[in-house]
Structures are given as C-alpha cells and as structure tokens.
Amino acid sequence: MTRNLSISLIFILAVSLNGFSQITGSGHDFSGNAWANNEICIVCHTPHNGTSTGNAPLWNRELSSVASYTLYSSVTMDAGSAIAPVANSASNSRLCLSCHDGTVALENFGGVSNGTTTIGIYGSGVGNIGTDLSNDHPISFTYDAALCIADPGLNDPTTTPVLNGTITTQMLFGGQLECATCHDVHDNSYGYFLRIDNTNSALCLTCHNK
DSSP: OHHHHHHHHHHHHHHHHHHHHHHTTSTTOOTTSGGGTTOSGGGTBOSSSOBOGGGOTTBOBOOOOOSOOEEOOOTTOOSOOOOOOGGGTTOTHHHHHHHHTSOSOTTOBTTOOOOOOOTTTGGGGTTOOOSEETTSOOOSEEOSHHHHHHOTTBOOTTTOEETTEEHHHHHOBTTEEOHHHHBOTTOOTTSTTBSSOOGGGTTHHHHBOO
C-alpha cells in the first residue's frame, strides 16, 4: 500500500514538474514581475481556498465581468456559438479570457482586484484579443456527430483519432469546442501553446477535412 502510494506521488510530481518546465520562460511565465512573487503557478492556481470555476483546479484568478462577447458568425457556420454568462461560467474559455480579453489586470488574483497591468499593456499587447471575437475562430459551441451531418466539411469528433483518443475525448469539454481545444496553457512545445504540431495544418485538419 505504502509502495503504491509512493509510486503514485512520484508520478504526479514528475508530471507536475514537466508541466512547470514547459511554462518556464514562455509567455505564461509572469514570475519575473514583482506582483507574481517569483511564482509561476499562483497567477492562475492556488493550493488553498481556490474555486472550481470552469472546471479549473483551484482557480485563483478574477474572471472578466463582460456580460457577453461578440462572437464569430457566418452564413456558412452550422453551429450556434455562445459563451456562458458570467453567472454561469461553465465555458472553459472564460478562464482564458480572464487574461486575454484585456479587461482584467494580470495581477488580479488571490483576492487582488485593483491591478493595473492588463494584457493590453503587458508585452505590447501580445495576446490581447479583446471582447470582439468576431474575427477569431468560433468557441463554446457543441461539436458532435450531428454537426458533421449539417457540415460535411467537419470530421466526426466521436471517431476521429487524436492524442491517444478521439476529438471528443481529448479535445472537447462537455462536448463543447473551447479555446483549450486547440491550445494547452501549460505546454508551449509547438509554439502559440498549440495542443499538437500544426505543420502542414495538421491541427486544423484534425477537425476540418477541406
């Protein structure tokens, strides 16, 4: 029993350190700023008194108070897209937008709410996509086999293999396509925090077949 527990703890530690090493020096490493207290994880996570917002473990950041975003729309789009309202922050994309919509200061975590360094200021605004997402890939919509019938240009997420599973099991969140479908906040191995290498549009072609 003790041996199994030790092995489990070693495995968890190894995974954690690997994730830590991928963030170090990346655009998500704010540890060099005084307000981050030389810590990497604390800007988003806390070991104590965190919240379960958007299914994120021990979430530590203030969420954006934007009631609604202007989302991508097109006559060729067959899915409905809507980010969950603030009161029901089930959309995992709201976690990303707590930095990337530019309305919440980067140092607004751990109960701090009077920060002044928004992503629009930090790093010359790199990553600041704003609240108008109409020119960005749609998010927070249901991606299922039924959608593929409406749009034959999409691969069936329930059967298309990717990352030791399928699109549904490895890249969707409650059946929804979110920011984290394409991006892994903890791993910048492929640049732009992409989930998989996009050489020859491999990431795009995981879902799109045209």
